[in-house]
Amino acid sequence: MAEVILFYFLMAFILIAALIAVETTDLLSAVICVGAIGFGCALFFLFLRAPDIAITQIVVEVLALVILIRVTISRNATFVTGDREFFASVVSVVILMMIFLMAVQVLNSLPAFGDAVFAEVTDSASKTYISQGMEKTGAANIVSAVILDFRAYDTLGEATVLFTSVIGAAVILRKRPRKLPEEPQI
Amino acid sequence: MKGMSIIIKTISSWIKILIFLFGIYIIIFGHLTPGGGFAGGVILASSYVLIMLAYGRDYSEKNLPLPIASKLDSAGALMFIAIALFGLFYGAGSFFWNFIQVKFFADGHAAFDLVSAGTIPLSNIAIGLKVAASLFLVIFALSTFRPAENNDKE
Amino acid sequence: MLYALCFLLFVIGLYCAVVKKNMVKIVLGIVVMEYAVNLFLIMLGYRIGGIAPIAGPGDVEHGQMTAGFINASVDPLPQAIVLTSIVIGLGSLALMVSICIRIHEKYGTFDITEIRRLKG
Known part of the structure; x- marks a missing residue:
């Protein structure tokens, strides 16, 4: 069970980094927070017993950061100015919330985390x-x-x-x- | 783009060799340990990106000229397809048939050796070449572009 | 619960891609969605107390895999699919970034509401 608690901590780290990346007004900070999400995912893959994916994710993340910093750093517009119109934003958020609530219902019907789904199917690939x-x-x-x-x-x-x-x-x-x-x- | 200071140049000239060797290790041992063509190819590309960031674009183009890089890219893809077609025409196989494994290693005497697993190490080398050359070309194309009036200070 | 949190990460990325006006922010939102999908696929193949799907010399007896390895290994199929997906993601990220650089050179801004008007 200790492993699952570790997974919750990593997931919280990733979610906080994602929220900061979405809501900050500085583009360079947003790019660095996306790098934090990537390295958190690499740790997650390592603890999910996928060392191939962890190696690939770390290396790809370094190159992706180089590419993303290339687009943001030497531009004169590194600060974000505001969202779209208020009404459109509210409608989008409401629709996204509805999608999320429906998806939670669907995801509850899956087998619980940690039960190998493929092991119960006979003759699975x-x-x-x-x-x-x-x-x-x-x-x-x-x-x-x-x-x-x-x-x-x-x-x-x-x-x-x-x-x-x-x-x-x-x-x-x-x-x-x-x-x-x-x-x-x- | 003149490159960075002398400290970074010296250290990166040492480290690029280690990164390159690590990439080759990851590719060659891809069928026994974690890793493989994808991860190793990205590591090889990142060693050239390090040279490009530290020494500037011109030095890196002298180190790995663009025509050679694009030929390596094509060579990786052709090698992968050639392996697949050998499997199709050699014996009663199918596309991507692992003919070396079936002909020579079928009794399992070479398990966990470096030379084993038939076409898988060859495919790993092909994929590694392909990924390394492609990503180097993409990042080179991104770094050569400079806008006309909006002058970048790189 | 972990599946739902993973989907929450996806929804955050979708929000970023739908609501924000800056083009680089939209690209970052798409990247976050991609991470969420990769993470979800790997989570589906996990089993508690499992081992990585890489055999050692102790896992083979008389040319057959031992029952301990077969009953403990995690699913290798999602890992193989995600491995290709990550590298493709890097390629598509480079493509999106090059489009952003081109548009910034033509219009002088990353703001998509200003790009919308035609400019000779």
Whole structure:
């Protein structure tokens, strides 16, 4: 039970960081608070027995902070000025509250935290991966076996998405627009 | 962008080697210990980002020229697809069939060795190259952009 | 209860993305939503007193996994899916940030209500 109390503390840390990140008026503080959320998530993953995800999350968070500080730091507008109109904000908050209350009803119908859902299903895919992943692929790290052998299509799609994002960033940040050769000069 | 002070330059020239080696370790041992191509690739990219932040953009472009980076990116993707196609055409396989494991390591004598698990270490290396080159290119594109009239002080 | 708190994190991110006027704040809201979804997926696969899904030399007997490992390991499937999702999130974050930089160069502001009017 001590572990679950630790999870509540970590969750409280993450929620407080999220609230500060949303409500502060300084953009640089908001970016640093999002970094705090990311590192809190990395700790959470470590205690949820997912060391692969924890390593990846820490490293990705460092690079994401570099990217986000790049956009905020050397701009002249680092302070936020106000929200949208009052009426629209109130309507949004009410709708979000309704979504949250309905979702709590749904989430209560899930199995309690810590009961392995996959262990009660007969012939679930996760059970097969755990019991036969090592002898079928030879990899001791079962997560690695899943992403590179059983579900390698996912990884292929991920490579495609990363390639697309590189091309998109390069096109958007291009220095001068390329002119078509047959474009008429006015 | 001239880079930072001499202290940061000296220390980062030592630390970049350690970060690079750690990334290679994470990639190569990805099938035995936590880690793998994704985490190792991001670590490799972050070692070049450290050089870029400490020494400035020009030095980092001299260190890893952009054409080579984009060729590494394509090489990673092609290597991954080549592994998949080998599995399709070698024997009675299917796409992403782990043919090395089935042909050579099927009796399990090489379990927990560095050379085991068939195509998984090769795929890890391919994914690591792909992720490292892609993220380096993205951050390089973000750092080269400077607006026309709104002068940045980087 | 932890699931509900995790959804609360998602709702905070959604609030930030819907209500705020600053473009960087909207990007931060989307990033917070992404963290919440990753956290929820990993939480679903957890079991109390479990071990990480990485086998050691003591977990294999005669080429088969021992029953202790099978009955104690957490779910590897959400971990594999979230692993790709995190790296894709970094790529899409870079794309969003580059769009923000481009718009700031064209309009000189991050405020989306001022961007809405056309400016030659």
